[in-house]
Amino acid sequence: MALEQPDFGTVGGPLAVQALDVRKAFRDHAVLRDLSLEMRPSEFVALLGRSGSGKSTFLRVLGALDAEVEGHIRVPRRRAVVFQDPRLMPWLSVLRNVTLGLPQTQETRQRGLATLAEVGLHDRAQAWPRTLSGGEAQRVALARAMVREPQLLLLDEPFGALDALTRIRMHALLKDLYQRHRPAVLLVTHDVDEAILLADRVLVLTEGRISLSAPVEVPAPRSRSDPRFAALRRRLLSELGVDAD
Amino acid sequence: MTPASASLASTASVDALAACEGDLAWEADRSTDPTGLGLVDPRTQGIVPAAASRVPRWLQRLLGPVALIVAWQVLSMAEIFDARTTPGPATVLNTAFVMLGSGELQAHVLASLGRVLHGLAVGVALGVAGALVSGLTRWGENLIDANMEILHAVPNFAFLPVLIAWFGIGEEPKVALISLSVCIAVYINTYSAIRNVDASLVEAARTFGVGRRELITAVILPGALPGFLVGLRLALTAAWLALIFAETINAPAGLGRMMSDAREYFRVDVIFVLLGIYALLGLFSLALARFLEARLLSWRRAFDGA
Numbered sequence: 001m002a003l004e005q006p007d008f009g010t011v012g013g014p015l016a017v018q019a020l021d022v023r024k025a026f027r028d029h030a031v032l033r034d035l036s037l038e039m040r041p042s043e044f045v046a047l048l049g050r051s052g053s054g055k056s057t058f059l060r061v062l063g064a065l066d067a068e069v070e071g072h073i074r075v076p077r078r079r080a081v082v083f084q085d086p087r088l089m090p091w092l093s094v095l096r097n098v099t100l101g102l103p104q105t106q107e108t109r110q111r112g113l114a115t116l117a118e119v120g121l122h123d124r125a126q127a128w129p130r131t132l133s134g135g136e137a138q139r140v141a142l143a144r145a146m147v148r149e150p151q152l153l154l155l156d157e158p159f160g161a162l163d164a165l166t167r168i169r170m171h172a173l174l175k176d177l178y179q180r181h182r183p184a185v186l187l188v189t190h191d192v193d194e195a196i197l198l199a200d201r202v203l204v205l206t207e208g209r210i211s212l213s214a215p216v217e218v219p220a221p222r223s224r225s226d227p228r229f230a231a232l233r234r235r236l237l238s239e240l241g242v243d244a245d
Numbered sequence: 246m247t248p249a250s251a252s253l254a255s256t257a258s259v260d261a262l263a264a265c266e267g268d269l270a271w272e273a274d275r276s277t278d279p280t281g282l283g284l285v286d287p288r289t290q291g292i293v294p295a296a297a298s299r300v301p302r303w304l305q306r307l308l309g310p311v312a313l314i315v316a317w318q319v320l321s322m323a324e325i326f327d328a329r330t331t332p333g334p335a336t337v338l339n340t341a342f343v344m345l346g347s348g349e350l351q352a353h354v355l356a357s358l359g360r361v362l363h364g365l366a367v368g369v370a371l372g373v374a375g376a377l378v379s380g381l382t383r384w385g386e387n388l389i390d391a392n393m394e395i396l397h398a399v400p401n402f403a404f405l406p407v408l409i410a411w412f413g414i415g416e417e418p419k420v421a422l423i424s425l426s427v428c429i430a431v432y433i434n435t436y437s438a439i440r441n442v443d444a445s446l447v448e449a450a451r452t453f454g455v456g457r458r459e460l461i462t463a464v465i466l467p468g469a470l471p472g473f474l475v476g477l478r479l480a481l482t483a484a485w486l487a488l489i490f491a492e493t494i495n496a497p498a499g500l501g502r503m504m505s506d507a508r509e510y511f512r513v514d515v516i517f518v519l520l521g522i523y524a525l526l527g528l529f530s531l532a533l534a535r536f537l538e539a540r541l542l543s544w545r546r547a548f549d550g551a
């Protein structure tokens with residue numbers, strides 16, 4: 001039973017995230033129960049869990065979007081969040097969306113353009129967000145997050161609304177951005193393969209705590225046909241209560 | 246919807262009804278449908294408006310009013326309409342030219358237009374200021390919003406006697422009444438637009454370190470602009486309506502003055518001229534509002550598919 005297990009979410013050394021005994025309830029419905037998680041700087045962690053298990057709730061706590069929570073929580077000052085929907089301001093140009101919240105200087109502008117170039121949307125800088133496709137809009141949301149060089153990047157199912165092909169491209173893009181900027185990343189996802197493909201460590205959230213923390217020891221380039229991939233996949237799925245094959 | 250697509254849509258729905266009637270209709274369909282599958286051309290389903298025709302839209306829309314005027318003229322010439330109570334369009338137009346020639350019409354229209362513009366300026370300024378204060382601050386909301394709601398609940402024109410008591414019977418009560426109507430329309434819509442700006446966007450902005458100032462200028466105000474423009478459009482209509490009431494107070498000049506004179510001397514033709522003027526001014530106001538919407542909300546165009 002998950003509740004009796006030791007804390008799988010803690011690590012030693014310098015930290016990018018330290019959350020100890022986080023407790024959160026909506027009225028009498030306890031969602032997070034003494035959840036503990038530590039992340040190293042530049043660590044890429046994927047968080048899996050059944051629908052309604054509290055992944056978004058936890059991510060919102062780390063993103064300072066929810067202050068009504070108990071426990072010891074420390075996160076870096078420079079954070080960025082990407083949600084499942086791009087949440088671009090439809091009345092601001094793509095570039096202005098990217099530089100939102102930054103001092104509006106020529107230098108910021110240049111940095112915004114450079115980041116848009118990184119996500120391949122340099123030529124759409126002046127476009128209205130509503131003229132973008134879903135995948136393009138989500139790339140702008142990624143650019144908006146990366147432009148501020150976050151120490152912690154929080155991603156809540158950022159590719160959930162995208163088609164399978166676009167998703168593959170976005171995986172490559174996210175990997176690329178991660179390797180360039182090296183923030184600590186917490187990626188909430190439903191997709192076990194996505195988690196194994198991208199993360200250094202995969203967590204499963206069950207009944208309000210981290211019930212499993214598995215390092216991904218599949219050498220790059222990670223392939224689904226690698227037996228270690230398949231083994232981890234099976235393990236994660238069974239932890240999620242799904243019987244593989 | 247264009248007239249053409251409207252008729253297509255209605256035949257399509259008639260088809261749909263017929264198809265529901267069972268095998269008989271199904272067989273009948275098959276005779277015109279070589280596939281025998283009862284398939285329809287999606288372009289005839291009336292969900293997407295048909296492609297624009299070569300005749301400009303405004304010209305097409307003019308068809309209705311022109312038809313109405315022609316019918317009116319015909320009925321007048323056939324003396325089905327009594328010329329004393331319903332003069333024909335030609336007579337009305339003639340009267341209008343006479344009034345224009347003497348400069349009388351222009352002077353009165355300008356007097357009324359001046360009042361409306363004055364009232365609009367004051368009312369929009371007050372309405373926007375009030376909406377900003379109560380939309381953006383808690384204390385402002387506590388102080389202003391309930392009062393505005395009470396003001397909104399009272400029919401504006403009921404304030405006329407009070408305004409006369411305060412300001413006398415000069416220009417001030419007239420402008421004040423128009424301002425009041427405009428202010429309420431602008432306030433109600435702008436305030437609720439500010440309060441209803443998409444919370445998920447506000448939240449996203451907050452996570453990106455957007456400060457209070459930028460939150461207001463880059464997120465809340467642009468987000469509330471469509472609501473403000475709706476308020477402005479309603480305010481324009483309200484202003485002309487308020488003008489009619491306002492000019493029932495002793496007015497040396499203006500459309501209301503002309504109207505009461507015409508009523509006194511039973512000049513039905515003049516009354517029709519004035520109705521035409523009100524219509525033109527109202528239509529012009531709406532065109533102005535539409536123009537502003539198109540200019541200020543260009544980011545929405547991609548969404549509306551226009």
Ligand SMILES: Nc1ncnc2c1ncn2[C@@H]1O[C@H](COP(=O)(O)OP(=O)(O)OP(=O)(O)O)[C@@H](O)[C@H]1O
Pocket residue numbers: 026031049050051052053054055056057058
């Ligand atoms: N604002 C709220 N008020 C009340 N209950 C809430 C609120 N937000 C979340 N919950 C509840 O908390 C639980 C966890 O929600 P959360 O959104 O964190 O789940 P999740 O793991 O992200 O699920 P999904 O994978 O479907 O996104 C759910 O049972 C949800 O109903």
Ligand SMILES: [Mg+2]
Pocket residue numbers: 055056057156
């Ligand atoms: Mg969620």
